[in-house]
Amino acid sequence: MPESPYFVKIRRYAGSIRHPLATVLAAGLAIHLLVMLLAMVYDSDYWAVVIRNINAGEGLYGMEGYYYTPVWGYMLGLVSAFQNACLSLGDSAVRVFEAIYFEASGHQTTATVTSVVFNYCTKVPLLMCDAVLAYLTYVLVYDMRRDRGKATLAFALVFLCPVIIGSTGIIGMPDTMAAMFMMFSLILLLRNRPFFAGMCFAMAALTKFFPVFLFFPMLAYLFSRNRGDLRAGCMQAAVAAAGAVAVAVAIFLPQILEGDLSASFQFITDRAGTSPVSDIFARLVGYTRIAAYLLVILASILAARFIYRSDREGLDRSLLKGSMVIMALCLLYPPATQYIVVLVPLLAYYIAAEDGVCMRSWWLLAIGAFIVFTVSLSTHLLPLAVHTGIVDLGSLMHFFDLWNAGPGVLTIWNITFVIGSVIQYSGIAVLLLTVYGADLKKVLEGRRTGIGF
Amino acid sequence: MSSKIDGIAVLAVVLIAAVFAGEYFTYGHDTDRSASVSWDTGSVSYSVDSSGSDEYRAVLFDNGGYTPVDTLYIYADGTYDRYYSQACELSDGAEPLYMEGDYYVEQVRESLKIRGFDDVCIIDGEGLEDLLRTTMPSPSGIGVMVISYAVPGSVYSGGPDCLLVNWINNGGSLYWLSSEIGRFYTDGLGLHRAEGDCTAYFFGTSVPVDCSDGDSLSYITGKTVNTGFTEALCLKNSTTEFGIDISGLSGIQLGFGEEGYASISMVSVGAGMICVFAGGFDIDQLDDIGQVIASKLTCGSTFIELQRGKVTRDSVGGTFSFSASDPYLFIYTGGVYANFGACFHA
Incomplete structure (x- = not known):
């Protein structure tokens, strides 16, 4: 059959693209789109509940189901509008009676299984964020090094990282949005655009909490850049604050008007173990988490001090290194895999532009994430089994049973999870040791050192 | 480093605008x-x-021929947190499940509202007593939902001859959630445990309650009861904790169940009805409550x-x-x- 001339033209054009980014982007997109067939049904069920609540006119907090600050909820609102205006999905999910016993396992899973199309609808915006996040890392490395090879490497280290692929493609968590806006704010700050940097910083912190710890380092950077001109420093800080406040007010406007602003911060109390029925263990975990984050705040103040004292030539690099270290410190309190997403672009920058030795941390994080994501593969495959029949549901149930068989807690599921988590954690520890190993050695040998960020 | 128009800043603004567009569709646009x-x-x-x-x-x-509930009163227990630990200590089997104060009461109201059931009032202990007294002659079509492990001693004090039970027998409907029905009541002296077989006070005969002292997860079952309604209404809550076995009684069960217990049981009592929702306070239960009450199901x-x-x-x-x-x-x-x-x- 003769080919259409348009098809030939398109093929020729596609074949003429030689930019190295194109190969990485195409490979990454293919992997992302394939992985998105899987889903952590526990979370996708919640996203479907949130969309239902929006559809029913209850906003984000009128009915039970959404426990975060509003940014991701608004993206789900956009997804809902798209579904209503352009698609005809039918049921978003079905309750699979045969799999209800999965819920009795104590793992975070559900037998309410969202459809493959629904899952793609919620994950495609996150995939776009992944692509932008990788591109921003590319831009950052290029800005700093003027080397397209290094910049392309950074792009690949982000876009092909299993932490990113799994967080978006399987869990469907918005950590990549937070990381993306965090990178926007850093780049725009380096480019001397404080208003936009402030806006993006607010978006980042209001998507997922971690970037808020970059407040002091970024402030120190502003004042250090204007050293000797306090008025200019104050002015830039005020402009950045104006951008951040403008965005925050706009984001929270519905909650302010409806008087349920506190619901937006429920995730803080949920994780603090302060419920009247929290047992001692839950309270201990909650208080330890608070203590850990107080220590991170302290570390961020120290980082800010170091950044402020940096010389003009090394100031940008100090900010980026300090930011990476602060994000890594946030994760010293054992993280869920998706939390690590905020570290990946800064680590990729550091590997490509500063110190390739940190590649071993990337590998450890990648391997750890891969293992953790495969732990619950039997439940991740549920949408494919239930809505397409490509996988047999009975086989999945057997898979689930096998993974949960064993004496007490010694199941394949638990053991694999611990192995994956330990590898992930060692990736963070190795990163900090790589960055500060030499200083630590001096300290241990009793010599003076100027540990800096 | 900065150019006149910074592509990165433009991209950032576009993405922030996308979030604001989502905000509009979340709050400013109705389907x-x-x-x-x-x-x-x-x-x-x-x-x-x-x-x-x-x-x-x-x-x-x-x-x-059974009259469904078209007006629902939800009893909000102001002493819920005060006596919760004590109620747990005094429980023989499974402890009453915990919910967050008035929040869940509001959630039930919202769950009904989106399904077109708007006639919902929230009342305290005094309001409950007042309601039962004033509607005692003809309580048909009125429902009372108890979202607590205890009711005020003024309406029930651990015996069959009380305001609440008489009201049900006269035609009222009682919805009970997530604890052993009738086990506790409160008065000015505090929390009291009703001794004896408290289910008999309500149903006129002893009714088994699924509240052995097991892990909450052990009550989960994937077996449906009354599959027609369960599938048609997309019922979701699949736990039988504090559910009842209505064998020998006139009524229906819905949702999921095992060994006679079910996640939802609706029993005819005198001229009225008692409906027990099993399981904990969660989204699945909230949706089931909305479906069952808004659809105007009865024990018949x-x-x-x-x-x-x-x-x-x-x-x-x-x-x-x-x-x-x-x-x-x-x-x-x-x-x-x-x-x-x-x-x-x-």
Whole structure:
């Protein structure tokens, strides 16, 4: 059959693209789109509940189901509008009676299984964020090094990282949005655009909490850049604050008007173990988490001090290194895999532009994430089994049973999870040791050192 | 480093604008949904409209002459947190499940509201006593929901001859959630445990309650009861903790169950009804409560037929033929994530 001339033209054009980014982007997109067939049904069920609540006119907090600050909820609102205006999905999910016993396992899973199309609808915006996040890392490395090879490497280290692929493609968590806006704010700050940097910083912190710890380092950077001109420093800080406040007010406007602003911060109390029925263990975990984050705040103040004292030539690099270290410190309190997403672009920058030795941390994080994501593969495959029949549901149930068989807690599921988590954690520890190993050695040998960020 | 127009800044603004667009669609834009029916002798035609993309279900059933609840009073227990630990200590088997104060009460109201059931009032202990006294002569069509492990001693104090039980026998409907029915009551002296078989006070006979001292997860089951209603209403809560076994009683069970216990049990008591929702306070239970009450199910309901389909920015309809004497038609959209509902009676 003769080919259409348009098809030939398109093929020729596609074949003429030689930019190295194109190969990485195409490979990454293919992997992302394939992985998105899987889903952590526990979370996708919640996203479907949130969309239902929006559809029913209850906003984000009128009915039970959404426990975060509003940014991701608004993206789900956009997804809902798209579904209503352009698609005809039918049921978003079905309750699979045969799999209800999965819920009795104590793992975070559900037998309410969202459809493959629904899952793609919620994950495609996150995939776009992944692509932008990788591109921003590319831009950052290029800005700093003027080397397209290094910049392309950074792009690949982000876009092909299993932490990113799994967080978006399987869990469907918005950590990549937070990381993306965090990178926007850093780049725009380096480019001397404080208003936009402030806006993006607010978006980042209001998507997922971690970037808020970059407040002091970024402030120190502003004042250090204007050293000797306090008025200019104050002015830039005020402009950045104006951008951040403008965005925050706009984001929270519905909650302010409806008087349920506190619901937006429920995730803080949920994780603090302060419920009247929290047992001692839950309270201990909650208080330890608070203590850990107080220590991170302290570390961020120290980082800010170091950044402020940096010389003009090394100031940008100090900010980026300090930011990476602060994000890594946030994760010293054992993280869920998706939390690590905020570290990946800064680590990729550091590997490509500063110190390739940190590649071993990337590998450890990648391997750890891969293992953790495969732990619950039997439940991740549920949408494919239930809505397409490509996988047999009975086989999945057997898979689930096998993974949960064993004496007490010694199941394949638990053991694999611990192995994956330990590898992930060692990736963070190795990163900090790589960055500060030499200083630590001096300290241990009793010599003076100027540990800096 | 900075140019006159910074592409990165432009991209950032575009993405922030996308979030704000989502904000508009979350709070500033409504999807219109409605349903209407036309009853005829032995048949009913319905129409469902949606300006969005939905799956609808039309559930036809017969209430067999039982009057459904059209006004619901939710008892908000102001002493819930104060006595919760004590109630746990005094419980023989499973401890009452915990919920967050007035929040869950509001959630029940919202769950009903989106399904078209608007006549909901929240009352305290005094309000409950007042309601029971004033409506005692004819409580038919009125429901009282107890979202607590205890009721005020002024309406029930651990015996069969009390305001609450008499009110039910006169035709009122009681909805009980997530604890052993009738085990505790409160008064000015504090929390009291009702001794003896408290189910007999309510049902007139001993009724087993699924509250052995097991892990909450052990009550989960995937076995459906009354599969017609369970599938038609997309019921989700699959735990039987504090559910009851209604063998030998007049009533129906819905949802999921095992060994006689079910996640939802509706029992005829005198001229009234008691409905027990098992399991903890969660989204699945909230949705089930919304579905059961908004659809106007009673202890005498019999499933007839389900019709379903897509309604996408359009209006669709259908017709049922039936021979029921007391038919009801509940139409809702969203499936397991119901976002609209309307109930019609011939």
